[in-house]
Amino acid sequence: xxxxxxxxxxxxxxxxxxxxxxxxxxxxxxxxxxxxxxxxxxxxxxxxxxxxxxxxxxxxxxxxxxxxxxxxxxxxxxxxxxxxxxxxxxx
Amino acid sequence: xxxxxxxxxxxxxxxxxxxxxxxxxxxxxxxxxxxxxxxxxxxxxxxxxxxxxxxxxxxxxxxxxxxxxxxxxxxxxxxxxxxxxxxxxxx
Amino acid sequence: xxxxxxxxxxxxxxxxxxxxxxxxxxxxxxxxxxxxxxxxxxxxxxxxxxxxxxxxxxxxxxxxxxxxxxxxxxxxxxxxxxxxxxxxxxx
Amino acid sequence: xxxxxxxxxxxxxxxxxxxxxxxxxxxxxxxxxxxxxxxxxxxxxxxxxxxxxxxxxxxxxxxxxxxxxxxxxxxxxxxxxxxxxxxxxxx
Amino acid sequence: xxxxxxxxxxxxxxxxxxxxxxxxxxxxxxxxxxxxxxxxxxxxxxxxxxxxxxxxxxxxxxxxxxxxxxxxxxxxxxxxxxxxxxxxxxx
Amino acid sequence: xxxxxxxxxxxxxxxxxxxxxxxxxxxxxxxxxxxxxxxxxxxxxxxxxxxxxxxxxxxxxxxxxxxxxxxxxxxxxxxxxxxxxxxxxxx
Amino acid sequence: xxxxxxxxxxxxxxxxxxxxxxxxxxxxxxxxxxxxxxxxxxxxxxxxxxxxxxxxxxxxxxxxxxxxxxxxxxxxxxxxxxxxxxxxxxx
Amino acid sequence: xxxxxxxxxxxxxxxxxxxxxxxxxxxxxxxxxxxxxxxxxxxxxxxxxxxxxxxxxxxxxxxxxxxxxxxxxxxxxxxxxxxxxxxxxxx
Amino acid sequence: xxxxxxxxxxxxxxxxxxxxxxxxxxxxxxxxxxxxxxxxxxxxxxxxxxxxxxxxxxxxxxxxxxxxxxxxxxxxxxxxxxxxxxxxxxx
Amino acid sequence: xxxxxxxxxxxxxxxxxxxxxxxxxxxxxxxxxxxxxxxxxxxxxxxxxxxxxxxxxxxxxxxxxxxxxxxxxxxxxxxxxxxxxxxxxxx
Numbered sequence: 001x002x003x004x005x006x007x008x009x010x011x012x013x014x015x016x017x018x019x020x021x022x023x024x025x026x027x028x029x030x031x032x033x034x035x036x037x038x039x040x041x042x043x044x045x046x047x048x049x050x051x052x053x054x055x056x057x058x059x060x061x062x063x064x065x066x067x068x069x070x071x072x073x074x075x076x077x078x079x080x081x082x083x084x085x086x087x088x089x090x091x
Numbered sequence: 092x093x094x095x096x097x098x099x100x101x102x103x104x105x106x107x108x109x110x111x112x113x114x115x116x117x118x119x120x121x122x123x124x125x126x127x128x129x130x131x132x133x134x135x136x137x138x139x140x141x142x143x144x145x146x147x148x149x150x151x152x153x154x155x156x157x158x159x160x161x162x163x164x165x166x167x168x169x170x171x172x173x174x175x176x177x178x179x180x181x182x
Numbered sequence: 183x184x185x186x187x188x189x190x191x192x193x194x195x196x197x198x199x200x201x202x203x204x205x206x207x208x209x210x211x212x213x214x215x216x217x218x219x220x221x222x223x224x225x226x227x228x229x230x231x232x233x234x235x236x237x238x239x240x241x242x243x244x245x246x247x248x249x250x251x252x253x254x255x256x257x258x259x260x261x262x263x264x265x266x267x268x269x270x271x272x273x
Numbered sequence: 274x275x276x277x278x279x280x281x282x283x284x285x286x287x288x289x290x291x292x293x294x295x296x297x298x299x300x301x302x303x304x305x306x307x308x309x310x311x312x313x314x315x316x317x318x319x320x321x322x323x324x325x326x327x328x329x330x331x332x333x334x335x336x337x338x339x340x341x342x343x344x345x346x347x348x349x350x351x352x353x354x355x356x357x358x359x360x361x362x363x364x
Numbered sequence: 365x366x367x368x369x370x371x372x373x374x375x376x377x378x379x380x381x382x383x384x385x386x387x388x389x390x391x392x393x394x395x396x397x398x399x400x401x402x403x404x405x406x407x408x409x410x411x412x413x414x415x416x417x418x419x420x421x422x423x424x425x426x427x428x429x430x431x432x433x434x435x436x437x438x439x440x441x442x443x444x445x446x447x448x449x450x451x452x453x454x455x
Numbered sequence: 456x457x458x459x460x461x462x463x464x465x466x467x468x469x470x471x472x473x474x475x476x477x478x479x480x481x482x483x484x485x486x487x488x489x490x491x492x493x494x495x496x497x498x499x500x501x502x503x504x505x506x507x508x509x510x511x512x513x514x515x516x517x518x519x520x521x522x523x524x525x526x527x528x529x530x531x532x533x534x535x536x537x538x539x540x541x542x543x544x545x546x
Numbered sequence: 547x548x549x550x551x552x553x554x555x556x557x558x559x560x561x562x563x564x565x566x567x568x569x570x571x572x573x574x575x576x577x578x579x580x581x582x583x584x585x586x587x588x589x590x591x592x593x594x595x596x597x598x599x600x601x602x603x604x605x606x607x608x609x610x611x612x613x614x615x616x617x618x619x620x621x622x623x624x625x626x627x628x629x630x631x632x633x634x635x636x637x
Numbered sequence: 638x639x640x641x642x643x644x645x646x647x648x649x650x651x652x653x654x655x656x657x658x659x660x661x662x663x664x665x666x667x668x669x670x671x672x673x674x675x676x677x678x679x680x681x682x683x684x685x686x687x688x689x690x691x692x693x694x695x696x697x698x699x700x701x702x703x704x705x706x707x708x709x710x711x712x713x714x715x716x717x718x719x720x721x722x723x724x725x726x727x728x
Numbered sequence: 729x730x731x732x733x734x735x736x737x738x739x740x741x742x743x744x745x746x747x748x749x750x751x752x753x754x755x756x757x758x759x760x761x762x763x764x765x766x767x768x769x770x771x772x773x774x775x776x777x778x779x780x781x782x783x784x785x786x787x788x789x790x791x792x793x794x795x796x797x798x799x800x801x802x803x804x805x806x807x808x809x810x811x812x813x814x815x816x817x818x819x
Numbered sequence: 820x821x822x823x824x825x826x827x828x829x830x831x832x833x834x835x836x837x838x839x840x841x842x843x844x845x846x847x848x849x850x851x852x853x854x855x856x857x858x859x860x861x862x863x864x865x866x867x868x869x870x871x872x873x874x875x876x877x878x879x880x881x882x883x884x885x886x887x888x889x890x891x892x893x894x895x896x897x898x899x900x901x902x903x904x905x906x907x908x909x910x
Binding site for chain 8: 591594
Binding site for chain 8: 729730731788789790792793794809811812813814
């Protein structure tokens with residue numbers, strides 16, 4: 001089941017360069033694990049913004065919330081989820 | 092080059108059932124032709140709304156506008172385009 | 183799987199009283215069938231507005247869109263869907 | 274009498290892990306007491322957000338404000354209340 | 365129990381002067397009956413707008429929706445309801 | 456002359472409990488003095504929010520700004536003023 | 547007492563050229579009478595829009611609403627009023 | 638003196654193809670005359686929308702309003718004007 | 729050439745009383761110099777808000793930006809500029 | 820390929836004058852390098868705001884994001900990108 005997710009990141013101003021690097025490395029690993037197992041199906045950068053649009057393919061609402069809530073950057077992001085359905089013109 | 096496009100449809104209240112059917116058939120054929128040639132890469136229905144989110148893969152801004160402006164439903168849609176870039180965490 | 187759905191109705195100004203009565207009767211029957219089979223779990227009127235908040239309990243995004251798209255009032259409503267997950271404080 | 278309530282939480286950035294754990298434990302206990310006595314009738318997580326939608330069943334506006342104002346997280350939440358009425362299609 | 369209600373009126377462009385006069389006379393009578401029995405406690409014009417802010421004093425949410433839904437102008441108004449509670453500084 | 460005023464309070468996160476108590480006591484005294492002399496005609500709590508709707512009855516715009524600008528909480532509030540006129544249906 | 551007023555005009559699409567000319571002539575005469583007696587103190591066109599910002603100098607809220615409600619274009623305008631006070635830096 | 642201008646077009650639904658063609662031809666001629674004399678310095682289509690962003694280079698606010706108000710499409714457009722100044726980093 | 733300017737002030741929470749007094753004194757002197765030379769033509773307080781609406785009369789966009797950018801409070805204000813033109817009903 | 824980009828700057832309140840000067844010098848050099856090579860085609864100050872509108876001429880979305888993401892002020896800006904296409908009235 002598919003969802004479009006937009007994530008906007010705002011890092012705390014007082015995060016040290018080391019903590020930032022560590023946080024972003026953990027975020028990247030977390031994202032790539034989910035991309036590899038197929039649940040984080042697509043991820044694109046929004047041009048000019050510290051934000052992404054992503055497609056998730058998960059079993060249900062609870063699984064999606066669990067994946068998003070576990071993001072290392074979760075406390076520093078504004079997230080909006082749009083549930084998607086099959087389009088009748090889809091080939 | 093990828094773009095996320097949201098289209099919200101409002102059909103005119105006085106369109107006859109025949110004209111509506113004809114318009115939607117032309118829209119579907121137009122969309123499916125572009126899906127087949129790979130430029131209309133994805134199309135999803137927004138749950139509960141007469142709207143879709145789509146991914147287009149085109150050469151440039153002009154080509155995207157030309158494809159969208161040619162939609163049979165173009166005069167009856169509100170369209171918003173978000174340019175997408177490669178995300179550094181993308182595998 | 184649960185979703186919160188808000189529906190705002192705007193009837194066409196030129197709908198005859200007979201057509202209005204017929205449309206609303208079909209909407210009511212449609213809604214009550216879905217309430218009886220448990221998929222339209224709750225429906226409340228928003229005080230002062232021609233609008234409702236509802237809870238749907240369905241298998242997936244596609245089923246929800248199919249139920250909402252089939253509403254007799256669908257062409258006359260603005261609908262917004264919020265996917266819900268289990269809350270950790272829920273008893 | 275029913276109300277739909279949305280609560281969005283923003284924890285202070287400088288709250289220690291201990292204070293956070295204590296605050297959340299008190300919030301959970303407070304919520305579960307009200308769920309058990311039937312006044313906090315439903316609580317759902319908004320997928321992807323640190324937010325909930327809840328249904329309260331209380332005697333009047335004053336009782337609702339008193340319950341919400343007593344939430345341990347109250348100073349850290351943005352809350353919006355929508356009063357609900359019986360829907361004529363409700364079975 | 366008190367509620368603040370804002371009502372914004374948009375009359376249909378094609379309503380005849382006679383129908384308009386009749387509609388407004390019925391609205392006025394309806395409003396004044398409720399003012400006399402104490403449930404429509406206050407009504408003020410918003411300066412420069414075809415709109416009012418009102419205070420209603422009713423038993424519960426259902427009664428308020430029933431009163432508002434019965435307004436002759438109800439199909440031509442956008443209404444927003446804010447539930448009010450006792451303020452701790454109120455003397 | 457009447458005005459509807461909405462005030463939303465956001466206390467500074469680092470205000471000590473003593474300073475908070477002192478500030479709120481001064482705000483309450485200030486409000487009650489104006490309620491007693493009839494210029495702060497009504498005050499209601501917005502259910503679920505650290506906010507109020509109030510009715511002021513003052514001589515003119517300058518007097519209203521002077522009263523609001525003197526509120527001990529003024530630096531910590533977002534205030535919006537709506538001028539009110541007599542409604543033609545008012546009895 | 548001063549107010550800033552913004553007026554946005556939307557003429558009905560089916561108004562005949564004669565009715566439009568007549569309506570605008572009456573609006574102009576009405577405005578110029580009030581400018582001459584000093585109550586419509588200033589009027590400026592918003593560049594690029596069928597809208598104006600105006601300053602009114604009237605005795606009170608009721609007088610302002612009465613003047614605005616009497617505008618020949620009143621049924622075709624969206625109006626927003628901002629009450630103004632003396633600024634402490636004003637010379 | 639430069640201004641950024643955004644224009645969003647909504648053609649009346651009942652405009653005949655002949656009137657539409659005539660209107661658009663007059664709009665195009667009007668625009669190209671101003672482009673040739675240097676006052677309509679730039680015009681770009683907003684991708685996916687019946688809208689443009691333009692740069693005007695005119696003597697003052699009055700000249701800009703006069704040019705925009707004279708557009709054949711003016712009654713069918715929503716226009717927003719942003720005044721521009723020299724940027725200190727401009728080479 | 730005239731512009732309507734709205735300025736909303738938010739002073740930094742940690743500014744000392746002395747620095748605040750000095751800053752506001754410099755702002756007042758700056759404003760009054762411009763009022764005396766006729767370029768800051770009008771200034772009004774927005775009732776209930778730490779904000780003003782002002783009218784500037786300057787030679788061009790660059791001069792207006794230069795005046796506004798030089799305000800001692802500039803780093804602490806949100807400013808919005810609306811260019812004004814002569815209104816055809818102006819007497 | 821052209822894009823309209825709006826950038827709104829908010830410098831951190833606790834940045835020292837030296838760090839601010841250094842940051843702005845690097846931003847200016849970065850911008851001027853891109854102006855000289857033709858990719859940052861235009862830059863204008865928004866009158867009254869710490870913001871600019873710019874036109875970029877780049878090969879594709881990825882190049883634009885790379886240029887914007889490299890701005891020394893990027894962490895302190897809100898950026899919005901609008902893709903532009905050739906306008907049919909362009910001469």
